[in-house]
Amino acid sequence: xxxxxxxxxxxxxxxxxxxxxxxxxxxxxxxxxQQAAANHVTLTPDGQAPKDGDATAPxxxxxxxxxxxxxxxxxxxxxxxxKVSLADYKGRPVLVNFWATWCAPCKLEMPWLxxxxxxxxxxxxxxxxxxxxxxxxxxxxxxxxxxxxxxFPILLSDDKVSPAYGGVDYLPMSxxxxxxxxxxxxxxxxASKDEVEADIKKIVGTRTAMQGEPPALSAR
Amino acid sequence: MTAWLLAGLLSGAxxxxxxxxxxxxxxxxxxxxxxxxxxVPEPTIVPAGRRSVVEIHLRVEPGYHVNSHVPRxxxxxxxxxxxxxxxxxxxxxxVEYPAGKSYRFASDAAEAGxxxxxLDVYTGAxxxxxxxxxxxxxxxxxxxxxxxxxxxxxCYPPQKLALLVPFTAR
Numbered sequence: 001x002x003x004x005x006x007x008x009x010x011x012x013x014x015x016x017x018x019x020x021x022x023x024x025x026x027x028x029x030x031x032x033x034q035q036a037a038a039n040h041v042t043l044t045p046d047g048q049a050p051k052d053g054d055a056t057a058p059x060x061x062x063x064x065x066x067x068x069x070x071x072x073x074x075x076x077x078x079x080x081x082x083k084v085s086l087a088d089y090k091g092r093p094v095l096v097n098f099w100a101t102w103c104a105p106c107k108l109e110m111p112w113l114x115x116x117x118x119x120x121x122x123x124x125x126x127x128x129x130x131x132x133x134x135x136x137x138x139x140x141x142x143x144x145x146x147x148x149x150x151x152f153p154i155l156l157s158d159d160k161v162s163p164a165y166g167g168v169d170y171l172p173m174s175x176x177x178x179x180x181x182x183x184x185x186x187x188x189x190x191a192s193k194d195e196v197e198a199d200i201k202k203i204v205g206t207r208t209a210m211q212g213e214p215p216a217l218s219a220r
Numbered sequence: 221m222t223a224w225l226l227a228g229l230l231s232g233a234x235x236x237x238x239x240x241x242x243x244x245x246x247x248x249x250x251x252x253x254x255x256x257x258x259x260v261p262e263p264t265i266v267p268a269g270r271r272s273v274v275e276i277h278l279r280v281e282p283g284y285h286v287n288s289h290v291p292r293x294x295x296x297x298x299x300x301x302x303x304x305x306x307x308x309x310x311x312x313x314x315v316e317y318p319a320g321k322s323y324r325f326a327s328d329a330a331e332a333g334x335x336x337x338x339l340d341v342y343t344g345a346x347x348x349x350x351x352x353x354x355x356x357x358x359x360x361x362x363x364x365x366x367x368x369x370x371x372x373x374x375c376y377p378p379q380k381l382a383l384l385v386p387f388t389a390r
Contacts, residue, residue, distance in 0.1 A: 101295040102368055103375040104337055105325050132377070136295070144295060170374050189374030190325065 065166050066183040071096065071175060072164035076130065076155040079142050084128065084153055086177070092124040093203035096175040098157075098168045100133040101144045105190035106172040110148035112193050116200050117152050123204045124179075127152040130161060132168060178203040256284045256369040256376060264387040268356035271313075274387045276301065276348040278365075285341035286367040288320025292340050297368035297378040301348050304362040310389070312361055313351030318342070325372070354389035361385040 066072075071094075075085040086094065097113065099106035110129070117127050127150075131141050134156040145154050162168040165175060176185040176199045185199040258279040266272040280286055287296045301315050320340035350361060363385070368378040 100375070100377070102297050102378065104296075104339060104370065105374055107337065108325050140295065170376060172374065189371075 066175060067186050069183055070181050071177040071183050072161070074158075074161045074164065076158060076161060079138050079145075079154050079156070084155055086128070086181075089126055089128075090181065091179050092126055093120075093179055093200070094177045095125070095127045095200065095203075096165070096177060097127060097129045098132055098162070098165070098171055098173040099129055100131065100171050101136055101140055102133060103171040107144065107148050109172060109190055109193075109196065110145070110150050112196055114148070114150045114152065116197060120200060120204050125200065125204050128155055129153065130155045130157050132157050132162065132171060174199070176200065176203045256281055257286065257367060259365075259383055261384075261386060264385075266352060266354060266387060266389050268354060268389040271351060271353045273316075274312075274350045274352050274361060274385060276350065276361075276383070276385055278342075278346040278348065280343050280346060280369070282344075284369050284371050285323055285339075285343045286346075286369045288340045288342050289317035290320070290340060292338055296339065297366070299342060299346075299367045300365070301350075301383070302364045302366070303350070304364070307354075307359050307361065309357060310352055310354035310359040310361075313353075316349040316351070318347060350385070352387070354387070356389050359387055359389060361387070 071086060073086055075083055075087075078084055086096070095113065099110070101107075113127050113129075117125060129145075129150065129152060131154055134141070138156075141154060141156075165173070170188045172190060173188045174186070174191075174196075175183050178184045184202045187195075187199065191199070258281065260277050260279060262275070262277055264274050266274060286299050289298050289300065291298050299317065303312050303315070306312060320342055323339045323341040323343075324337070325339075352359075352361070361384070363383055365381045365383050366378060367381075369376045
């Protein structure tokens with residue numbers, strides 16, 4: 001009987017030690033995590049903090065917002081000081097492209113855009129390239145655009161157009177606006193040349209497709 | 221497009237950045253991730269009264285790069301750390317920057333006949349070294365880090381961030 005009681009006591013003590021060790025380790029881990037968290041600073045875009053510790057969560061904009069909606073209107077000045085409005089291109093397919101002089105991928109895709117502009121010019125296709133760093137000065141913007149070989153209008157951003165397009169915080173960013181003024185596609189970042197052309201075809205072909213005619217598009 | 225700064229996030233940015241680097245084609249807004257650069261303060265002890273070095277340990281998250289201190293074009297935004305007014309009892313000198321690595325936005329651009337410009341960038345661990353001479357005691361270097369980050373497909377606007385770099389002189 002005494003032996004049984006001794007064994008039970010030893011088991012109880014053993015379990016207690018295991019529980020204490022587990023709790024102690026957990027407490028240590030928590031302390032280490034708290035210390036690491038206190039010493040760690042992560043730099044993120046303002047207003048886009050991941051929610052509930054999930055750094056992979058989408059930003060506050062919650063995904064593509066403008067696709068299927070009317071493209072926000074804007075009136076901006078060109079490098080030459082001429083006022084240009086999106087409304088000026090009513091009835092024409094327009095690619096609204098945001099870029100900056102410090103954005104290497106933007107400059108990479110600009111020659112492609114120029115080529116596509118020429119290719120689909122007969123269908124009324126136009127590109128409006130909105131520069132997002134006008135503070136560098138018109139001369140630098142103009143020389144950068146010239147180096148890329150583009151001839152489409154370069155517009156200088158203001159404090160309204162970027163927020164209207166959802167806060168352009170990632171460049172290049174493109175909005176493909178069809179003849180009816182509706183955003184058909186929206187891309188952030190450098191897409192492949194084929195993808196850019198596929199998106200252009202979506203807006204260039206809108207009117208003819210609605211009329212039941214095959215879109216008059218050039219081959220790739 | 222204002223300053224980015226959020227303290228206290230511990231996890232997740234790395235895998236997110238890695239995931240972004242693997243994406244093909246343009247990204248939807250929901251696919252974009254956020255954290256690009258981390259500053260990790262480390263206990264630093266320097267000899268009091270003697271010229272020494274305080275290191276600033278930055279980490280560019282996987283899948284991202286920032287321009288080095290000497291990018292290859294005047295249009296590109298270099299990484300800089302500008303020291304604020306001097307701390308009492310501590311004198312800070314020049315900031316030494318590491319060498320960058322060559323990088324080009326190649327991918328399918330090369331296939332399309334566009335090479336893209338050659339860049340000089342930092343990735344992964346980046347250590348800035350600040351020359352200091354300090355009296356015995358606790359000190360903090362205050363300054364503004366400026367950088368401009370990109371991933372494999374796109375770029376974020378340039379950012380300015382206030383950093384506090386603590387160190388002890390004994």
